[in-house]
Amino acid sequence: MTSMTGGCQCGRVRYSAEIDDDDAYLCHCRMCQRATGGVSIAYKNVPEEKLTWESAPDWYQSSPIAHRPFCSQCGTPLGFAFLKDNQNVDLTVGSFDDPYRFKPTQHYAVESLHEAWIDTRDLPRMRSDENDNVSKRWMDACGKLPD
Template identity: 75%
Template sequence: MTVMTGGCQCGRVRYEADIESDEAYLCHCRMCQRATGGVSIAFVNIPAENLRWQAEPDWYQSSPIAHRPFCARCGTPLGFAFLENGENVDITVGSFDDPSRFRPVHHYAVESIHEAWIDTRDLPRVRSEENESIRQRWMDACGKTPD
């Protein structure tokens, strides 16, 4: 068991989670697509008792059966939980301070999968610092590029 930390982009909402496994999954359901604006979302599923909010998130009921934690200040989606009888909670992989431990082990809700976004390994890759306009905006704003 490893204690891992995470939170939203602006830092207002923070959490600690006891993590037993490096397994994660990609959810492709339409609810997650709409909730995140993405074609899928990467989640780590953990027992709810293994999650401790250090600063409470905001919550919205995203369907008749579930609600989602998020930060109302910066908009970061933080997870998914059932309204009733939810022994587990899903936490967004990208909200962990160091998400590199996790690896996807399955796809969920494949009826809504967008196949063109699954295998992107042959697409050209561009590092953010290679975009001079963006790099300069960061340097002008705060003297460094983001982590």
């Protein structure tokens, strides 16, 4: 069991979670697509008793059966949880401070899957620091590139 931390982009909402494996999954349901603005979202399922909110998130009831933690200051989506009989919270993989250990083990809600976005290995790749326009904006604004 490993203790891992995470939170929103601005740092107002923070959490720690006890993680016992590297399994994660991709959800393709239309509600998650709308809630995140993406074609899918990567989640790590965590038992509720293994999750501690160091600073509380805001919650949005996104359907009659579920609600989602998020930060109302910066808008970061942090997860998903059922309203009733819930024992787990799905945390967004990207909200972990060190998300790199997680590996997708399944796709969920494949009826809404955007197939063209699944296998992107042949697309050209560019590092953020190779984009001169964006790099210059960061350097002008704060003298360094983001982490």
